[in-house]
Amino acid sequence: MSYFDSFMTKNGVNPLKGFLIKEAHLSNVMVTWVEMQPGSVLPEHKHDHEQISLVVDGALELTVGGETRLLKKGDVAVVPSRVLHSGRVLDEFTVAIDAWNPVREDYLYKK
Numbered sequence: 001m002s003y004f005d006s007f008m009t010k011n012g013v014n015p016l017k018g019f020l021i022k023e024a025h026l027s028n029v030m031v032t033w034v035e036m037q038p039g040s041v042l043p044e045h046k047h048d049h050e051q052i053s054l055v056v057d058g059a060l061e062l063t064v065g066g067e068t069r070l071l072k073k074g075d076v077a078v079v080p081s082r083v084l085h086s087g088r089v090l091d092e093f094t095v096a097i098d099a100w101n102p103v104r105e106d107y108l109y110k111k
Contacts (some may be wrong), residue, residue, distance in 0.1 A: 007033035009049045011109050016042065018089070023107050025051055030100040035093070036060065042087035051100045052081040058094025 004026055012022035012033075018033045018040025036058070044063075053062070055071045062069060062077050063077040071077060079085050100107075 011111075013107055013109055015106065016040070021107050023104075023109065025103045025108070028102060030103040030107070032098045032100065032104075033098045034098055036089040036096070038089055038091050038093060040089040042085075044084055044086035046082050046084050047104075048081050048102075049079050049104055052099040053079065054097045055078045056095045056097055058092045059090045060094050060096065061090065062086055 007022045007024075012020045012035075014020055016076075017039035019042070019069040020035040022035075025029050027046055053071075054076045055073055057073055060071045062071055062085065064079050065083045069075075069077070070090075
């Protein structure tokens, strides 16, 4: 096991059109680097995972539990387990870092 990696050189998964997700994880926690193309849409959904999202570049309109906010660099949103949420990337390439508990098996890159 290596203790170091880089999201800049990792492969990722494309769960939705316009989204590339790269991950690092341990047994109980996961961090994802999410690259989002302009105009991409995250349909309304919910999951059992707890999620914290931090925008590191670009802008994302996010709706959590019926409340909508425009998130820009440095803004964060928390998404509790089983709360409906959705999003829309505005007109620029956007990157976010998401923290997850438990690990999202569907985001693991399969070699």
